[in-house]
Every structure is written in C-alpha cells, then in structure tokens.
Amino acid sequence: MNQIIADDARFDDDREQLPFHKLTPEEAQVVRNKIPQVSPWRVVAAQAVAGLVCVAMVWVFTQRESAVWSALYGVAATVVPSALLARGMTRGTRNPMAAAAGFLFWEMLKIGVAIAMLVIAAKVVPQLSWPTLLLTMVVCMKVNWVALLWRAGKSDDKGSGHKHGN
Numbered sequence: 001m002n003q004i005i006a007d008d009a010r011f012d013d014d015r016e017q018l019p020f021h022k023l024t025p026e027e028a029q030v031v032r033n034k035i036p037q038v039s040p041w042r043v044v045a046a047q048a049v050a051g052l053v054c055v056a057m058v059w060v061f062t063q064r065e066s067a068v069w070s071a072l073y074g075v076a077a078t079v080v081p082s083a084l085l086a087r088g089m090t091r092g093t094r095n096p097m098a099a100a101a102g103f104l105f106w107e108m109l110k111i112g113v114a115i116a117m118l119v120i121a122a123k124v125v126p127q128l129s130w131p132t133l134l135l136t137m138v139v140c141m142k143v144n145w146v147a148l149l150w151r152a153g154k155s156d157d158k159g160s161g162h163k164h165g166n
Helices: 002-013 024-034 039-062 064-089 096-125 131-164
Strands: none
Touching: 039 064, 039 131, 064 096, 064 131
C-alpha cells in the first residue's frame, strides 16, 4: 500500500512536460464539432413537458384543483428562471471573459427569480401545497440530467459512426 502511494507521489515528477500547442481556428473548429451540444431551449422545453406531465398526474391522482395549481406554479418556478438563463446564454459573444461574466450574471438572475417565485408562492397560489410544488420543481430540474444523457447519446452516435466508417 505504501509503495502505491510512493509511486503516485513521484508520478508527476517522472513525467516530461508536453509541449503546448496553440490550436489554429480550423483545429479549434474540429474540436468543437466533436463536442455534442444540446440547445438550452431544448432543455427548457423538456422541463416544461416534464412539468406538464407532473401536473396531469397530480390531477389524475388527487382531483384537487389547488394541487394542480401548486404543481403548475412549481413548473413555472423552474421553467421561467431556466428560460431566462437560456436567453442569456444564447445571446452569443466571442469574448471568453464576457461569456463567463454573462453566465454568472444570468445564473444569479435565474437563482434570484426562482427564490422570489418561491417567496411569493403562498400569496399567488390559493391553498398552496408545498409538497406538490416542490416535487414538481424537482422533477423539472432533473431534466437537466436528461440533457446530459442526450449529449452523451450524441457523442456515442458520432463515435460509432466514425468506427464503422459511416
């Protein structure tokens, strides 16, 4: 066991530094094309669809109008902030610093809007059901993981296409 730790500790010292290679615009485009992209608008749309499915299930299982409104508000409290972030992220800028600052701004705005919507939820939705609202929000937010699967699926498709010569 100690030998393994010792080997790991000296691993970086034994390696030579690889030379740094600045990519040409063409090489950078090839790298970008290999990274599958998922539109943030597609994620927002998928969140809305998942939320509406939850609303329908709430109606089927509870038959309570107040629970349906709570679920709808949970969808809105997730989708509206996500749409703001998607709007901000799809504006496009070439400057990496501006893009990073823009992401931080839009992400903070998203969080602020979501918190504000939760704060006013009890005043906006009569007979609010917090468990229903929060469960619907969780389902909508988990759609982000589905987007990662879409992205991984696209990557696998590209990889398999290259292996088989398609």
